[in-house]
Amino acid sequence: MMKRQAAVPGCPLVDVRLWGKERGLPCRYPVICHLLDTAAVFGELWDVLLGDRVRGRIAEALGLSVAQARQVLAFWAGLHDLGKITPVFQAQVEEAFAELRADPSYAFAEGAERETEFRHEMATHWALTRLLGEVGYPDDRRMVNRLAHRVAQLLGGHHGWFGAVLLARKVEEAEAHQPGLGGEGWADQRRAHLEELRRVTGAWAVPERGLPAELAVIVAGLVVVADWLASQTEAIVPLLPPQGWKGTAGELDAHWDAAQKAAPGLVREARLGRAQFVAECFEDMFPFSPNLLQGDLTARLPQLVGEKGPGLVLVTAPTGDGKTEVALYAASVLGRAADARGVFFALPTMATADAMHPRVSTFARQALGGERALTLLHSMAWLSPAYALSGQDGAPAFEMSADAATATEAGLWLRGPGRGLLAPLGTGTIDQALGAVLPTKFNALKLFGLSDKVFVVDEAHAYGPWMHQMLVRLLEWLGAFNAPVVLLSATLSGRTASSLVDAYRRGAGFLEPSEVQPCYPGWMFTAAATGEVSAPREVGSARGRTLEVRLRPVRWDAAEAAGDPVRGGGRREALREALEPVAAEGGTALVCCTTVAEAQQTFRDLTAAFPELARRAGGVRLLHSRYPAHVRQRITAECEAAYGKPRSDEDTARPRPASILVATQVVEQSLDFDFDLIVSDLAPLAQLLQRAGRGRRHERGDTGRPAWALPEDRPRLLVLEPVDGDGDFTVPHTWGTVYDAGLLHRTALLLHAHAADGIAVPGDIQRLVDAVYADDFVDGLDEAVQQQLRRMDAEREANDATETHMADMVVVDAPGDVGGNLHLLSRCEAGVTQELLTTRLGADTGRVLCLYEQPDGTLTLDADGTTPLPVGGRKGLTHPELAQIMAHVAPVPGKWTRGADGHPQSKPWAKHPVLRGVTLLPVRPAEGSGSPWSGRHGTRTITISDVGLEAR
Numbered sequence: 001m002m003k004r005q006a007a008v009p010g011c012p013l014v015d016v017r018l019w020g021k022e023r024g025l026p027c028r029y030p031v032i033c034h035l036l037d038t039a040a041v042f043g044e045l046w047d048v049l050l051g052d053r054v055r056g057r058i059a060e061a062l063g064l065s066v067a068q069a070r071q072v073l074a075f076w077a078g079l080h081d082l083g084k085i086t087p088v089f090q091a092q093v094e095e096a097f098a099e100l101r102a103d104p105s106y107a108f109a110e111g112a113e114r115e116t117e118f119r120h121e122m123a124t125h126w127a128l129t130r131l132l133g134e135v136g137y138p139d140d141r142r143m144v145n146r147l148a149h150r151v152a153q154l155l156g157g158h159h160g161w162f163g164a165v166l167l168a169r170k171v172e173e174a175e176a177h178q179p180g181l182g183g184e185g186w187a188d189q190r191r192a193h194l195e196e197l198r199r200v201t202g203a204w205a206v207p208e209r210g211l212p213a214e215l216a217v218i219v220a221g222l223v224v225v226a227d228w229l230a231s232q233t234e235a236i237v238p239l240l241p242p243q244g245w246k247g248t249a250g251e252l253d254a255h256w257d258a259a260q261k262a263a264p265g266l267v268r269e270a271r272l273g274r275a276q277f278v279a280e281c282f283e284d285m286f287p288f289s290p291n292l293l294q295g296d297l298t299a300r301l302p303q304l305v306g307e308k309g310p311g312l313v314l315v316t317a318p319t320g321d322g323k324t325e326v327a328l329y330a331a332s333v334l335g336r337a338a339d340a341r342g343v344f345f346a347l348p349t350m351a352t353a354d355a356m357h358p359r360v361s362t363f364a365r366q367a368l369g370g371e372r373a374l375t376l377l378h379s380m381a382w383l384s385p386a387y388a389l390s391g392q393d394g395a396p397a398f399e400m401s402a403d404a405a406t407a408t409e410a411g412l413w414l415r416g417p418g419r420g421l422l423a424p425l426g427t428g429t430i431d432q433a434l435g436a437v438l439p440t441k442f443n444a445l446k447l448f449g450l451s452d453k454v455f456v457v458d459e460a461h462a463y464g465p466w467m468h469q470m471l472v473r474l475l476e477w478l479g480a481f482n483a484p485v486v487l488l489s490a491t492l493s494g495r496t497a498s499s500l501v502d503a504y505r506r507g508a509g510f511l512e513p514s515e516v517q518p519c520y521p522g523w524m525f526t527a528a529a530t531g532e533v534s535a536p537r538e539v540g541s542a543r544g545r546t547l548e549v550r551l552r553p554v555r556w557d558a559a560e561a562a563g564d565p566v567r568g569g570g571r572r573e574a575l576r577e578a579l580e581p582v583a584a585e586g587g588t589a590l591v592c593c594t595t596v597a598e599a600q601q602t603f604r605d606l607t608a609a610f611p612e613l614a615r616r617a618g619g620v621r622l623l624h625s626r627y628p629a630h631v632r633q634r635i636t637a638e639c640e641a642a643y644g645k646p647r648s649d650e651d652t653a654r655p656r657p658a659s660i661l662v663a664t665q666v667v668e669q670s671l672d673f674d675f676d677l678i679v680s681d682l683a684p685l686a687q688l689l690q691r692a693g694r695g696r697r698h699e700r701g702d703t704g705r706p707a708w709a710l711p712e713d714r715p716r717l718l719v720l721e722p723v724d725g726d727g728d729f730t731v732p733h734t735w736g737t738v739y740d741a742g743l744l745h746r747t748a749l750l751l752h753a754h755a756a757d758g759i760a761v762p763g764d765i766q767r768l769v770d771a772v773y774a775d776d777f778v779d780g781l782d783e784a785v786q787q788q789l790r791r792m793d794a795e796r797e798a799n800d801a802t803e804t805h806m807a808d809m810v811v812v813d814a815p816g817d818v819g820g821n822l823h824l825l826s827r828c829e830a831g832v833t834q835e836l837l838t839t840r841l842g843a844d845t846g847r848v849l850c851l852y853e854q855p856d857g858t859l860t861l862d863a864d865g866t867t868p869l870p871v872g873g874r875k876g877l878t879h880p881e882l883a884q885i886m887a888h889v890a891p892v893p894g895k896w897t898r899g900a901d902g903h904p905q906s907k908p909w910a911k912h913p914v915l916r917g918v919t920l921l922p923v924r925p926a927e928g929s930g931s932p933w934s935g936r937h938g939t940r941t942i943t944i945s946d947v948g949l950e951a952r
Helices: 031-048 052-062 066-084 094-101 120-134 147-156 168-172 184-201 213-230 233-239 249-270 292-308 323-338 350-367 430-437 443-451 465-481 494-507 571-585 596-609 611-615 629-643 649-653 685-692 741-754 765-771 783-810 879-886
Strands: 019-021 275-277 311-316 343-347 368-370 374-377 425-429 454-457 485-489 522-527 545-555 588-592 620-623 659-663 677-681 716-723 759-761 845-853 889-893 918-925 933-937 940-945 948-951
Touching: 019 031, 019 066, 031 066, 031 184, 031 213, 031 233, 031 249, 052 066, 052 213, 066 120, 066 147, 066 184, 066 213, 120 147, 120 168, 120 184, 147 213, 184 249, 213 233, 213 249, 213 443, 213 465, 233 249, 275 323, 292 311, 292 323, 292 522, 311 323, 311 494, 323 343, 323 350, 323 454, 323 485, 343 350, 343 430, 350 368, 350 374, 350 425, 425 430, 430 443, 430 465, 443 465, 465 494, 465 783, 485 494, 494 522, 494 765, 545 571, 545 741, 571 588, 571 596, 571 611, 571 659, 571 677, 571 716, 596 611, 596 620, 596 659, 596 948, 620 629, 629 659, 677 685, 685 716, 685 741, 685 765, 716 741, 741 765, 741 783, 759 765, 845 933, 845 940, 889 948, 918 940
Parallel strands: 311 485, 343 425, 343 454, 374 425, 454 485, 545 716, 588 659, 588 677, 620 659, 677 716, 845 918
Antiparallel strands: 275 368, 311 522, 545 759, 845 889, 918 933, 933 940, 940 948
16 A cells, blocks of 8 residues: 555655554554544444533533534544554564565664553553644643643553553653654654544544543543444444555545444444433333322422432332332433433342343333343343343353343343443343442443443342442442432431432532431432432331231251251241241241251251141242252242232232242342241341341232231241340351341340330331441440440441441542542552452352263263253354353352362363353262262362252
């Protein structure tokens, strides 16, 4: 290719031999073309993705008109790959580099082309800091405030990390400090490309100042997306220059026109548009009339938002009071007022996210217009059986999927790694959103993905200090974005509510703390524009009732074998007495255990205690997390059918077969189960109230419940309080650190005080939730109990402070502290990964795949030997094979998988990151029987049977 005549006097020619893309293409693609393509796509994204409010804020921050801002930012986006005009990058294609190496104008220091650690995005940062200063961008004595550097740092972050602030003296002699930049000829070409890009885009306006951190993140996110879209092979091929193309001014203008015409199709096919909140009435969104909570919010929130603008809505109400519909309706009101482009619904677990996904999909079809692409986001979403996943050649390339054959199905592009939060609509686990405030790669892209959506958090009370502090930091960023937020909780203390609301207010610029006193059930609103916190709206409940609570002190004999004699005063005796009416007269009961091991042993014990009930299908069930994925999914589906909402009036009136479910905490959140009786090990008050919400949850009438369970409006909760031989409270050693001992003791004392009169639901809930944390709780107690509680409280407060402090050290800075230095979003500490996002600091998990060894020595995925172990072909495992494998993987405590390497993985298996960390465990049947199967791993024997995985 030949060089063209200069379009700008005194500016060197643009050399179209400099390539920007070549992999998978029939010929090399000039850098200038890719820069123009990215600028064109950015302009389309600016028009389609951003609302008027956001565009206006960005333009105002730059001191430009909206039209000027569009041109200038598209120009910036095009500059993102200017660092490819360096010997380091060009040397990657030897044939192309040989021609440049022979050209004396492209001089560089010996060995500079091998400075491979000096990546092209770093070169962009270095080069633009100088070049933008040359074209008149405002100067400043401090580099961190210099506009040219702020733009350069932003664009240098387009591969997920923002570089550190450069030193002015080094920038002036850049080639000496970074030989990979090349000599003056390389610098001239970078200057020529900048000038041509500026000419073609018309970006002559010069911004007056830089962007604040929250707006810089939005622009950075758009640049990344524009680059990704413009870099697709199918996007480049139609724009490849013809043979003999010289890159004249006319040819570049023609390429720009073609790129601009192609850009809308790229954005449209990626399904990156905006949802529209078209439905305004509750009845247009849902096929029923609002209840008291829903009705109060629908009557008042639109006027409140109309007067004060969008902001944060906090809803506190019992389980089963329709908080999901409240959240979606509030999201519509807030989204319409904020000109938001969609919704992300965050939940605490994968199971709850899977359950919420179809509900959001139905809502989207009913209440939304525009682009309704919906993604499901959690680490194993692609395995969810309810969702379709299509990839080329069955490749498991995606982390998410969506309900097939609906208007809300996510497009193929959106299912690519790291892109799910870019969809206008999404459901997923809370960690997917909290990753935005961890300094991991592309965290700024996640912040951008949330910046213009309504962010809904379910079970906002369900996180310990570690996750809570991360949520606090995310809310600060959302406040700075002025993004609407809806927080839902069944049991939220005033202290926790204040921390969440004030975090949002701080981000929005209001630093003085507020006094948030949530009411129950009820809701409150905080305006982003003024920081004003509205008076809480206390709402009555049509489901008001009295919870009958009985606290039974028991000696902890949960580990005793099922065949051992039952001793008086123990947990085993208490369970038999409580559950006898179920076995004798029918009805349903939930037994909620603290640990998986105790749930497994309790299941065995109750099976032995009630043999006739256990012989019936579904008479005694067990549900916990330590099953292979496909088994847990099957059991959960069976439980939903047995204990879920009645499907008809006939179903409501029909007595249910006698059934007992033994479970762990997995039943606490977002599972719509209904039992006649709840029996629970002692837990913190909030968790006990969550479990109690599974009692008498649905209307079943006098004929739908057994006689012993009437009246229906008085649900029963039996709490088993562990005591020692003297009858004093104690925490079983088998519980470890699952719960804080002080909170358990406080809860027990509080329940003893209220057991006689019962607990009014919802009337007493907020008062009790706040009381269990009250500083004056110990006043009036026996001196010995006071001392014990003060010691426990001090330990809890110290642990909470440690977790909070560690979270503060790990998470990114608040937007106001980042200021103009985006590198603060990329400060990576050792060990900071997405895996830190666990609900408890230090939560230690592993994954085990049991391989059943058959008599002939073959390994299968099932005990019967009917499911061969997939080995994969030359290209590795297909998606169906990988899905089949992962369906048999079970989570276990991390200590189980340490101390040995496990069965070696084959090479095809090793190609798949999702299998990394899975321990392969060959298992054999016990001598003389077919169950359980067991295998040795390190010092442990791990068994798998109908109660899941166990170790000894």
